[in-house]
Amino acid sequence: MTASGTFGFGIEFMEYGDISALGAVVTKSITLEPRAGNEPPRIYETPSGMLNSIGLENPGLEFFKEKILPQVVSAGATMVVNIAGESPDEYGEIAGELSADDGIAALEVNAGCPNVDRGGMTFGRDPGMLADLVAAVCASTELPIIAKLTPNVADIVPLVEAAGRAGASAVTVMNTLLGMSVDVRKRVPHIKRGKAGLSGPAIRPVAVRMAFEAAQTGVPVVGAGGISDLDSAMQFFLVGARAVEVGTWNFADPAFIFRLPGLISDFLEQQGETNLGAYIGSLKSG
Ligand SMILES: Cc1cc2nc3c(=O)[nH]c(=O)nc-3n(C[C@H](O)[C@H](O)[C@H](O)COP(=O)(O)O)c2cc1C
Numbered sequence: 001m002t003a004s005g006t007f008g009f010g011i012e013f014m015e016y017g018d019i020s021a022l023g024a025v026v027t028k029s030i031t032l033e034p035r036a037g038n039e040p041p042r043i044y045e046t047p048s049g050m051l052n053s054i055g056l057e058n059p060g061l062e063f064f065k066e067k068i069l070p071q072v073v074s075a076g077a078t079m080v081v082n083i084a085g086e087s088p089d090e091y092g093e094i095a096g097e098l099s100a101d102d103g104i105a106a107l108e109v110n111a112g113c114p115n116v117d118r119g120g121m122t123f124g125r126d127p128g129m130l131a132d133l134v135a136a137v138c139a140s141t142e143l144p145i146i147a148k149l150t151p152n153v154a155d156i157v158p159l160v161e162a163a164g165r166a167g168a169s170a171v172t173v174m175n176t177l178l179g180m181s182v183d184v185r186k187r188v189p190h191i192k193r194g195k196a197g198l199s200g201p202a203i204r205p206v207a208v209r210m211a212f213e214a215a216q217t218g219v220p221v222v223g224a225g226g227i228s229d230l231d232s233a234m235q236f237f238l239v240g241a242r243a244v245e246v247g248t249w250n251f252a253d254p255a256f257i258f259r260l261p262g263l264i265s266d267f268l269e270q271q272g273e274t275n276l277g278a279y280i281g282s283l284k285s286g
Helices: 061-074 088-096 127-140 157-165 201-215 230-238 256-270
Strands: 043-046 049-052 079-083 104-110 145-149 170-173 177-179 196-199 221-224 243-245
Touching: 049 201, 061 079, 079 088, 088 127, 104 127, 127 145, 127 157, 145 157, 157 170, 157 201, 170 201, 196 201, 201 221, 201 230, 221 230, 230 243, 230 256
Parallel strands: 079 104, 104 145, 145 170, 170 221, 221 243
Antiparallel strands: 043 049, 049 196, 177 196
């Protein structure tokens, strides 16, 4: 699957491969009203990663539904719409407007954007608030819900369990890791808002560890964070993730995600496995 915010709405990447062959295209977070996002600079390259503070820039629900969604659906992509809001009611309202009839397979609930003043990480850091959010979304739609969690917590397990109990079919682990970088000569942060979300290979070991912990709960896990090659994708499967998302690497190599399914099949054959399910969670103790 593509990771939200790193693959546009899918159509932008059609020159690199067949988006209908991907597990799913996960959209940029959609909010009720259009958002211009944060003031630049809002992207900064760091060792083996990047900081971003986009601030949920998107064209809003109505434009997305009318102008964008039909194009992606007609390209044959399995669509997962990522949604964001400032209150459980607002998330519920957006969810209520999106259904399987529109060609959508599932909703991913962004419960951990580090780059906004309202909403954002507040939901994803408290099990009770997260449960209320997931329940509000589940009550508004028949679609399966994937709760996307923030890693900016001491312990991810209570959050995974809360999301699962509230009705989430799966959790995505993880969103970006809160970071900061500063210009030592100009004496200002590299990102206008100061703190920002770190992504890319730099965060991979943190993401693998959190996906491992999350998978122990039995709630299905979608692994994300720093996938940039076959081995890094397989690490998530081995620790128990049932699917993976590729994010920042889409900027470095936009064709990689289209090669990944074939690389996984070849790898499984070499490992003597008939299917991915048998490999998932088959980690031995060291
Ligand atoms: C530029 C950029 C924009 C992002 N926008 C969103 C977003 O709108 N919603 C969301 O849930 N996650 C967003 N993310 C987080 C990614 O979907 C992903 O969870 C995170 O980057 C970790 O994966 P990666 O290391 O493969 O990029 C964004 C990440 C980047 C780099």
